[in-house]
Amino acid sequence: MKQTNSPNSIPIKSSRIVLTSKEKSELIIEGIVTVILLLLVNIAVLAVARVLIDDSLAVKNVIFGFKEVLVKTFFNYSFYSMRNAAVIFMVILDLIILYWRLIRRYHQMQLRHIIKELHYIANGNYGHRIPFELSGDLGRVIESINGLVDSTVEAIEEERRIEKSKDELITNISHDIRTPLTSIIGYLGLIEEKQYHNEEDLLKYTHTAYSKAKQMKVLVDDLFEYTKVRQPSSPLKVIEFDMAQLLEQLSVDFELDATRKGVTIDVIATPIPFIMTGDTEKLVRLFNNLLSNALKYGGNCSKILLQVEEVGNEAIITVSNNGDPIPENALNQLFDRFYRVEESRSQETGGTGLGLAIAQSIVTLHGGYIYAKSDQEWTSFVTHLPLNNNN
Known part of the structure; x- marks a missing residue:
């Protein structure tokens, strides 16, 4: 089950990635296949070496010369001791190769889990963070992804705030302009329809319309000034x-x-x-x-x-x-x-x-x-x- 967090919360971290049963089986099969391949390679190497030694006099001379040096230097090692040392060397090399292949496959599985988490976030779950705490390159990748998601969520929230701010601005402007505009249209309509009794009423209507028009101009001037000074690039004449x-x-x-x-x-x-x-x-x-x-x-x-x-x-x-x-x-x-x-x-x-x-x-x-x-x-x-x- 996915673990979601709010955009501003600290993601819950796990010390390691828990492999599924299928992935564990893949890892075991990988180890078995690697062991079989290494055994085949070892047998092939030993067979080729034996053929070379038996068929080549020069190779024999080199090996026996190397043996005499070892015998004088390292307490009379026998030929069998040399062979045992060679076998031990090959076993160590095989173990290194086996470990390398298993750890590489394990890292591939870790990367698969990270990609799965990333797809989950990409599907709109922006409150979620990759909950793995790893070392090395994968750890840095996870930190970078979580940081990128945080930045993206912040940018989205900022965009929403800006959009909401624009909507509120339009609503407020519409409200503040509509009130005096309604009065202007109303009084000019009375004058247009000659619904006044004397010149005093006419002057009263025109004066009210004029006052409301000035009120609208103040609003428009203030709005223009507000939008101008809100621009970060607005120049200052210092x-x-x-x-x-x-x-x-x-x-x-x-x-x-x-x-x-x-x-x-x-x-x-x-x-x-x-x-x-x-x-x-x-x-x-x-x-x-x-x-x-x-x-x-x-x-x-x-x-x-x-x-x-x-x-x-x-x-x-x-x-x-x-x-x-x-x-x-x-x-x-x-x-x-x-x-x-x-x-x-x-x-x-x-x-x-x-x-x-x-x-x-x-x-x-x-x-x-x-x-x-x-x-x-x-x-x-x-x-x-x-x-x-x-x-």
């Missing part, structure tokens, strides 16, 4: 710049929206100027998304703090707000595309659910990482970037 100045400019850009909501934005940089390298266009998009996120979703927020400090070879940039905390179970999902902590509130604020996913991709392109933390006082998005980017 230049030297002052991060402190970049954050100050962003705080000025958001000052009007922040004032309307009663929020103040402060920037703290150490040192000043804070010189580093990176793609400023993408980094502006990164911190623009983080600031927008703080303003939109930082409920009861009165202060946003932008901090940058140098630690070793890294720049650590923190975007914090003192609004309502994010639930612990949501922190690890914040950077998933289309994820929203509160669906209803996100719909009200018009978020696409791609902002933080784009931010994470930009950070990854720069060779850094980003994470979120939240408590009763501050909700912070912490970005680690290399000071000198060589991408």
Whole structure:
């Protein structure tokens, strides 16, 4: 019975391959046939040697000369002792040949078992591994096959994840586009059918359709940006710049929206100027998304703090707000595309659910990482970037 394991489990190993009754019979027959053949070869060799010795005077002289040397050297060995030594030599040689043939046949049977296991895996049982622990070349072959199967299973799982991710992306995009598109078609249909009472209704319908069209454009722009920064080969236009100045400019850009909501934005940089390298266009998009996120979703927020400090070879940039905390179970999902902590509130604020996913991709392109933390006082998005980017 086959033994199956999950793709990530360690395969159960056996110390040896257990031969079947048929294979044991084959091995015994192989030994018997080999012994018979060796006996025939030995008899033939002895017969040929005897004929040569009896018929050739030169051969006799050589043998008797060799005998005299042995007699003087090795304690008067008799002719019979020489013959016995020759027989022992032939027996040892026969045993070596017999062992070689049996072990070769045994290795062939081992290889047959390995091929059978490989066919079983090839039939779709990717959770199975060849469960034999052998030494030598066959052991290395088994390790290579199991390693190849592991890599194949991992590639298949990755392909499935990518396919599932694509399906989810299409589903989410379709849902997020359909909602405003339905409103646009509905209000334009009312205008087309002249189902409005006065100019005020007409302006209201056109304004709503216009707002929904802008919402769709934001989604399309975010989606385009997301797919662009998700490409590993996406080029970075790396230049030297002052991060402190970049954050100050962003705080000025958001000052009007922040004032309307009663929020103040402060920037703290150490040192000043804070010189580093990176793609400023993408980094502006990164911190623009983080600031927008703080303003939109930082409920009861009165202060946003932008901090940058140098630690070793890294720049650590923190975007914090003192609004309502994010639930612990949501922190690890914040950077998933289309994820929203509160669906209803996100719909009200018009978020696409791609902002933080784009931010994470930009950070990854720069060779850094980003994470979120939240408590009763501050909700912070912490970005680690290399000071000198060589991408």
